[in-house]
Amino acid sequence: MESNNKLKREYEFDSEDEHATEPMTHEEMRQLSMDINMLPCEKLATVVNIIEAHENFTDSDPEEIEIHFQNLKPVTLRELEAYVRMCQQQANKVSNPLRTLL
Numbered sequence: 001m002e003s004n005n006k007l008k009r010e011y012e013f014d015s016e017d018e019h020a021t022e023p024m025t026h027e028e029m030r031q032l033s034m035d036i037n038m039l040p041c042e043k044l045a046t047v048v049n050i051i052e053a054h055e056n057f058t059d060s061d062p063e064e065i066e067i068h069f070q071n072l073k074p075v076t077l078r079e080l081e082a083y084v085r086m087c088q089q090q091a092n093k094v095s096n097p098l099r100t101l102l
Contacts, residue, residue, distance in 0.1 A: 010046075010086065011082050011083050011085070011086035012082060013083070015075050015079070019078065020079070021074050021075055021078075022074060024078070024081075028081075029069040029070065032069065032077065032080060033067075035084045035088070036084060039084065039087055043087050047083065050079050050083060051067065051072065051080070053076075053079075054073055054076040
């Protein structure tokens, strides 16, 4: 449980928020899938941790994990969305440091 609290300190997500339980559209799931595929390898462990925190994850082959977004709970998808958004914002700050100064 401690790792879950650590995750939540890195990005903003409130599982009690009304938006956290709002189902994702097919287009939102497609975009989330593409965004996760663009994450650097070192960020993928957190993706797995988020899924494991909300889902019954019995088929855990640490070498290869297949995610079926349509089977995930809305709260899982929304937390993944929040994490990916934070990763993208961090990447934008690194790739464009002058922007953060303005």
